Amino acid sequence: GGGASPTAAAAENGTRKVIPLSRDALQDFMLSIITQKLQDEKQPFYVLDLGEVVSLIDQWKSALPNIRPFYAVKCNPEPSFLSILSAMGSNFDCASRAEIEYVLSLGISPDRIVFANPCKPESDIIFAAKVGVNLTTYDSEDEVYKIRKHHPKSELLLRIKPMFDGNARCPMGPKYGALPEEVEPLLRAAQAARLTVSGVSFHIGSGDADSNAYLGAIAAAKEVFETAAKLGMSKMTVLDVGGGFTSGHQFTTAAVAVRSALKQHFDDQPELTIIAEPGRFFAETAFTLATTIIGKRVRGELREYWINDGLYGSMNCVLYDHATVNATPLAVLSNRTNVTCGGSKTFPTTVFGPTCDALDTVLRDYQLPELQVNDWLVFPNMGAYTKAAGSNFNGFNTSAIVTHLAYAYPS
Numbered sequence: 001g002g003g004a005s006p007t008a009a010a011a012e013n014g015t016r017k018v019i020p021l022s023r024d025a026l027q028d029f030m031l032s033i034i035t036q037k038l039q040d041e042k043q044p045f046y047v048l049d050l051g052e053v054v055s056l057i058d059q060w061k062s063a064l065p066n067i068r069p070f071y072a073v074k075c076n077p078e079p080s081f082l083s084i085l086s087a088m089g090s091n092f093d094c095a096s097r098a099e100i101e102y103v104l105s106l107g108i109s110p111d112r113i114v115f116a117n118p119c120k121p122e123s124d125i126i127f128a129a130k131v132g133v134n135l136t137t138y139d140s141e142d143e144v145y146k147i148r149k150h151h152p153k154s155e156l157l158l159r160i161k162p163m164f165d166g167n168a169r170c171p172m173g174p175k176y177g178a179l180p181e182e183v184e185p186l187l188r189a190a191q192a193a194r195l196t197v198s199g200v201s202f203h204i205g206s207g208d209a210d211s212n213a214y215l216g217a218i219a220a221a222k223e224v225f226e227t228a229a230k231l232g233m234s235k236m237t238v239l240d241v242g243g244g245f246t247s248g249h250q251f252t253t254a255a256v257a258v259r260s261a262l263k264q265h266f267d268d269q270p271e272l273t274i275i276a277e278p279g280r281f282f283a284e285t286a287f288t289l290a291t292t293i294i295g296k297r298v299r300g301e302l303r304e305y306w307i308n309d310g311l312y313g314s315m316n317c318v319l320y321d322h323a324t325v326n327a328t329p330l331a332v333l334s335n336r337t338n339v340t341c342g343g344s345k346t347f348p349t350t351v352f353g354p355t356c357d358a359l360d361t362v363l364r365d366y367q368l369p370e371l372q373v374n375d376w377l378v379f380p381n382m383g384a385y386t387k388a389a390g391s392n393f394n395g396f397n398t399s400a401i402v403t404h405l406a407y408a409y410p411s
């Protein structure tokens with residue numbers, strides 16, 4: 001079966017645990033949304049697969065049982081998604097006042113939030129103090145002064161720059177993280193300000209990150225723990241291994257690297273609290289985007305289609321996240337014959353977004369069967385850094401795109 005809007009309790013229902021949607025179930029669900037006209041004027045929509053989220057949480061718990069995830073809200077702040085993650089035990093990494101407000105508005109308590117932005121506006125620090133978000137990151141002396149002034153009760157994590165950054169699609173090193181020679185001065189600055197540095201954080205970079213980067217980063221974190229001890233600071237208790245996880249085989253190798261580095265460097269500290277800030281790992285595969293073809297042009301063999309989402313909307317991931325997107329016509333999403341589209345012959349195809357900018361081109365040299373205006377084109381794995389960073393350029397408004405929650409039980 002499948003359906004919309006279950007309560008979070010449906011996630012764990014005795015033996016009837018939800019499972020990821022099959023292609024048949026996803027197609028049926030999308031068709032039901034379309035035929036029930038839950039979509040006004042053929043607007044694009046997302047499907048959030050509850051079973052996929054449950055499966056990802058299970059994978060996390062079995063591969064990294066001692067690491068508490070703090071989901072990075074920036075990756076996809078969809079409220080129903082945050083609620084499911086919360087119900088399944090995840091905590092949250094917020095980058096701004098607004099993200100803290102989303103999380104608190106879901107009834108999640110402030111001690112389940114890390115304010116993991118090393119450089120915060122003073123107004124946001126004041127807000128964190130007011131609502132009791134008492135853990136944050138820093139990598140500059142000025143941040144120490146701001147926190148001392150506005151939120152002296154906040155505990156700090158020193159964000160370090162891993163020396164081998166993971167060659168990720170989106171590296172963090174050029175912007176964030178203390179260099180090795182900055183560690184001691186930054187610890188002393190916090191000590192002088194009478195702030196508690198409770199641990200260390202890092203981020204190896206996001207998207208296709210090399211898992212080996214966790215090894216060097218965790219070794220470097222251990223050196224910071226030792227430096228703090230040498231300075232006579234109170235014993236550090238938190239290690240934050242950041243994000244950089246991608247579901248699939250990268251996650252398996254990342255988990256092996258993280259576990260072995262923890263064993264090598266932190267085995268002597270069994271009481272250590274280890275946390276992480278995964279974004280992409282939980283969000284990417286959980287969301288599928290359905291768009292409509294709103295225009296068509298034929299030039300010889302070439303087929304050109306315009307769809308109602310694009311590079312200024314959900315597919316901004318092509319630019320900012322250096323992502324590659326894939327499309328399948330809804331009619332051929334599952335290979336059942338009861339839903340048909342233009343035959344099996346495919347054509348070289350270009351897919352444009354809706355804005356009047358030629359840059360707004362989603363797919364080039366792509367093979368698709370013949371499609372018509374009003375057909376639906378489906379993009380899988382669209383949960384990470386997509387809608388969250390979309391704009392309303394040309395009046396196409398990403399935040400208006402609705403998310404429908406789907407779930408399936410084993411048959």
Ligand code: PLP
Pocket residue numbers: 072075093116117203205206207242243244245277278279280281
């Ligand atoms: N934590 C911080 C501080 C980040 O800046 C990011 C991404 O930008 C994340 C976590 C999430 O990273 P990922 O999606 O690679 O897990």
